[in-house]
Structure formats: structure tokens, C-alpha cells
Amino acid sequence: xxxxxxxxxxxxxxxxxxxxxxxxxxxxxxxxxxxxxxxxxxxxxxxxxxxxxxxxxxxxxxxxxxxxxxxxxxxxxxxxxxxxxxxxxxxxxxxxxxxxxxxxxxxxxxxxxxxxxxxxxxxxxxxxxxxxxxxxxxxxxxxxxxxxxxxxxxxxxxxxxxxxxxxxxxxxxxxxxxxxxxxxxxxxxxxxxxxxxxxxxxxxxxx
Amino acid sequence: xxxxxxxxxxxxxxxxxxxxxxxxxxxxxxxxxxxxxxxxxxxxxxxxxxxxxxxxxxxxxxxxxxxxxxxxxxxxxxxxxxxxxxxxxxxxxxxxxxxxxxxxxxxxxxxxxxxxxxxxxxxxxxxxxxxxxxxxxxxxxxxxxxxxxxxxxxxxxxxxxxxxxxxxxxxxxxxxxxxxxxxxxxxxxxxxxxxxxxxxxxxxxxx
Numbered sequence: 001x002x003x004x005x006x007x008x009x010x011x012x013x014x015x016x017x018x019x020x021x022x023x024x025x026x027x028x029x030x031x032x033x034x035x036x037x038x039x040x041x042x043x044x045x046x047x048x049x050x051x052x053x054x055x056x057x058x059x060x061x062x063x064x065x066x067x068x069x070x071x072x073x074x075x076x077x078x079x080x081x082x083x084x085x086x087x088x089x090x091x092x093x094x095x096x097x098x099x100x101x102x103x104x105x106x107x108x109x110x111x112x113x114x115x116x117x118x119x120x121x122x123x124x125x126x127x128x129x130x131x132x133x134x135x136x137x138x139x140x141x142x143x144x145x146x147x148x149x150x151x152x153x154x155x156x157x158x159x160x161x162x163x164x165x166x167x168x169x170x171x172x173x174x175x176x177x178x179x180x181x182x183x184x185x186x187x188x189x190x191x192x193x194x195x196x197x198x199x200x201x202x203x204x205x206x207x
Numbered sequence: 208x209x210x211x212x213x214x215x216x217x218x219x220x221x222x223x224x225x226x227x228x229x230x231x232x233x234x235x236x237x238x239x240x241x242x243x244x245x246x247x248x249x250x251x252x253x254x255x256x257x258x259x260x261x262x263x264x265x266x267x268x269x270x271x272x273x274x275x276x277x278x279x280x281x282x283x284x285x286x287x288x289x290x291x292x293x294x295x296x297x298x299x300x301x302x303x304x305x306x307x308x309x310x311x312x313x314x315x316x317x318x319x320x321x322x323x324x325x326x327x328x329x330x331x332x333x334x335x336x337x338x339x340x341x342x343x344x345x346x347x348x349x350x351x352x353x354x355x356x357x358x359x360x361x362x363x364x365x366x367x368x369x370x371x372x373x374x375x376x377x378x379x380x381x382x383x384x385x386x387x388x389x390x391x392x393x394x395x396x397x398x399x400x401x402x403x404x405x406x407x408x409x410x411x412x413x414x
Contacts, residue, residue, distance in 0.1 A: 052346060079411040083404065090400060117405035125404070129397045132390060139259060141386050147366050148395045151358040156402040159354050166410055179348050181403065183339060185396055188355045190336045193297060195363040196388065197290065197332070198324035203373055204286040 003029070006039045010047040017047070023061075025050060025068050045171045052178045063088045071170045078166060078173065083120070085174045089181055093127040096134070104133040115149065160184060210236070213246045217254040224254070230268075232257060232275050252378045259385045270295045278377045285373060285380065290327070292381045296388055300334040303341070311340040322356065367391060 007014045020026035026046050029037030049071070053064045070076055070084040095101060108129045112119050119125065136143050160180045165172050214221045227233035233253050236244030256278070260271045277283055277291040302308060315336045319326050326332065343350050371383045 048346070056342060056346065077411065079407055082407050086400065086404060086407075090397075112401065115405075117401060118408035119401050119404050123401070123404060125397050125401045129394065129401070132394045132397065135263060136386070136390050136394075139255070139263065139386055139390075141390065142370075143394075144366070145394060145398065147362055148391065148398050151362055152395060152398040152402045155354055155358055156399060156406050159351070160403065161406045161410060163349075164407075164410075177403075177407075179343070179346055181400065183343050183346075183348065184355065185399065187336065187339045187343075187350075187352060188359060189392055189396070190297075190332050190339065191352070191355055191359040192363060192392065193293065193388065194319065194324060194326050194330070194332045194336070195359045196367065196384075197293060197326050197330060198322075199363050199368040200289050200293075200371075200384075201286055201325035203368060203371075204284065 001039050006043055010044055012047050025065060049171050049175045052175050056182045057089050057178050059088055071174055081170060082177055085177055087124055090124050090128060092124060093131050095127050100134050101130060105130040107133060208246050213250055217251055219254050232272060256378050256382045259382050263389045264296050264385050266295055278381055288377060289384055292384055294331055297331050297335060299331060300338050302334050307341050312337040314340060
């Protein structure tokens with residue numbers, strides 16, 4: 001297809017497509033004349049991936065470039081590629097100084113160990129959870145993560161990871177990961193707040 | 208206690224406490240001399256609430272003032288007060304034009320009805336969920352919310368709402384709601400991403 005059709009089918013404006021081509025985020029089409037190139041389904045899939053990372057994942061362009069480099073490096077095992085995309089999706093948390101932080105981080109490491117979860121030692125989620133535990137403690141909140149661990153495990157193993165095409169094209173797997181992580185996360189958070197409103201109404205006898 | 212002790216125990220600087228007093232976010236202490244006032248546990252609890260809304264809920268001061276006005280209006284039933292705090296915690300989503308939006312919003316309304324959940328017709332969560340559904344559809348994601356609904360229901364009824372002291376002081380109930388909604392939400396999201404990393408490793412045979 002021509003660039004105009006690629007634009008129409010992807011919903012990405014032509015100048016933006018040209019920008020992605022210049023930046024190396026989108027691979028070149030097949031040159032069929034001096035000023036004409038042909039694009040195919042692989043270009044369409046790549047544009048969908050970029051849109052998903054940009055609009056759904058809200059990732060900065062620099063992070064998107066890293067993810068795309070990982071998608072294109074075919075020598076990188078699937079799991080490592082997904083790990084790079086996955087880590088890019090979360091916030092960056094700076095470890096804090098002090099006893100409180102060390103205790104919380106040690107607790108996270110112990111929890112992951114007890115669960116038998118395969119989470120890298122330097123995964124950013126470890127610091128992220130440690131930070132949340134520190135905030136909870138500072139505000140005097142009694143913390144029981146067990147029901148959350150169980151719900152997360154169940155949703156992830158039974159629903160989310162089941163939709164990722166590990167055997168398909170690398171672009172499609174990363175796209176499914178981004179969509180699942182961000183959109184299902186958002187949907188769940190909203191449903192949780194709806195359930196809170198409803199349960200609060202029931203507890204005070206509104207119905 | 209004097210303002211210096213109130214500052215030390217709450218972790219809020221004296222100039223900030225004076226700002227809250229001027230703005231009416233913190234009730235005046237008992238005047239014991241021309242330049243001296245006595246504060247009590249109710250002031251401490253209010254400062255903890257403001258900190259929770261500010262630092263954990265990341266609410267703007269204008270929204271915090273609305274929540275505090277609801278806490279102070281004793282004629283407002285507990286459920287309505289919690290509702291005001293709760294709605295302030297979520298993002299504001301502008302309904303979009305068009306068929307896609309109307310279909311998604313109708314689906315949300317049908318879902319809430321089928322679940323028998325008591326969620327106000329104008330609750331912002333309804334538009335928020337509609338927006339997420341629209342984004343999922345636009346990206347071609349097949350949507351099955353049922354497992355998320357069930358997990359949200361279970362966590363909220365069995366854990367989160369169980370910790371809210373509906374019979375205690377109004378400040379304490381709102382504080383518990385904020386902490387629960389925001390911090391447990393954050394903890395859950397992080398645990399989910401850890402479970403994803405682990406499950407991804409298992410599926411590609413890393414262990």
C-alpha cells in the first residue's frame with residue numbers, strides 16, 4: 001500500500017509517519033520509484049504498536065525507541081524483550097535512604113521469594129512496592145497484602161498472560177502486553193472504585 | 208498542646224499549619240492568651256487527613272477544601288460525605304461525542320445494573336470506565352471484564368471497606384477511604400506487574 005493508505009488505515013497522519021521513518025522507529029518501505037514506496041502489514045502493526053505505547057502507555061518517545069529496539073533485535077529472547085517493554089511502562093522510583101526503606105525493600109524481596117515468583121532482582125517493581133509500603137507505614141495503615149497478591153496472581157495467570165501471543169510476531173506480543181497492562185489496569189481500578197461506592201452505600205443501609 | 212507540639216506530632220511545618228488555619232481547612236484552637244492557642248487530637252487528625260489527601264491522593268487544594276467542607280457538614284449523611292471524597296480522588300473524564308461513546312456508556316450502565324451495584328447515575332467512574340472501553344475497542348482488544356469485576360468485588364467487600372470506621376469520627380472514615388483507595392490501588396497495580404513478569408518467565412520456560 002501507499003503511504004496515504006497506511007495513514008488512513010493506521011489513523012496516523014502522514015507527517016507523523018515520515019517522522020517515525022526518519023527516527024528509525026518505523027522500518028523503510030520497499031522503494032518502487034524515486035518518490036514512491038510500498039508498505040505492508042508489518043508497517044501497519046508497527047504503527048499500532050507506537051500508538052499503543054504513546055496513547056495508552058503514555059510513554060515518552062525515548063522509552064518507545066528503546067522498546068522498538070528490543071522488538072527489532074531478534075537475538076533477544078522473547079521474555080527479555082517483553083521485560084524491557086514491561087519495565088518501561090512503570091514509573092521510576094528512586095530508592096530512599098534510611099532504615100524504613102531498607103526494611104520495606106527486604107520485606108518485598110522476602111514476599112517475592114516466598115511466592116516463588118520469577119521477578120528480576122533489579123526489577124523496578126520491587127522499589128515501587130517498597131515505596132508504597134513505606135507510605136502506608138508512615139500513615140499508620142495496617143498492611144495485609146495477601147488478598148491482593150492472590151487477586152493479582154489469578155487475573156494475570158488466568159486472563160492477561162493468556163491473551164499474549166508468545167508464538168506470534170514480536171510486535172503483536174509487545175502490543176498485547178502494553179494493552180493488557182495499561183488498559184486492564186485502568187478498567188480494574190475504575191471497577192474497584194465503583195464497588196467501593198456501592199459497598200459504602202450498602203454498609204450505611206442505603207439499600 | 209501548643210502549635211509547636213502539633214507541628215512536631217503531625218510532621219506539618221508551623222507556617223503550613225497557619226496557612227491551613229487562615230484558609231479554614233483546620234479549625235481554630237482554643238485561645239488561652241492573646242498569642243497562644245491550645246490544640247487537641249481533633250487538630251492532629253485533621254492534619255493527617257490533609258496530608259493524606261495531598262501526598263497520597265495528590266488532590267489539588269481546591270478539591271481538599273471541598274472534601275473538608277463535606278467532613279465538617281454534620282448534616283451530610285456519612286455515605287454522601289464519603290462519596291464526595293471518593294469522587295474527588297478519581298480523574299475527571301469528559302464524555303465524548305459519537306456512537307462509539309454512547310454504546311460504551313450504555314454498556315457500563317447495563318453492567319452496573321446487572322451487578323446490582325449502587326453507583327450514582329452521575330458518578331464519574333461511569334464515564335471513566337466508558338472511556339477505557341472505547342480505547343480498548345479502538346485498539347481491537349477483545350474485552351472480558353467479568354474476572355475483574357469479581358476480583359474488585361471481593362477485595363472491596365472483604366478487605367477495603369472492612370477497614371473503614373463507619374461509626375467513628377468523620378475525619379477518620381475519610382482518611383481510611385483515601386488511604387485504602389489510593390495506596391491499596393497502587394500496591395495492587397505493582398503486584399500485578401510483578402505477577403506478569405513472573406508468569407511471562409514461566410511461559411517461555413525460564414523456570
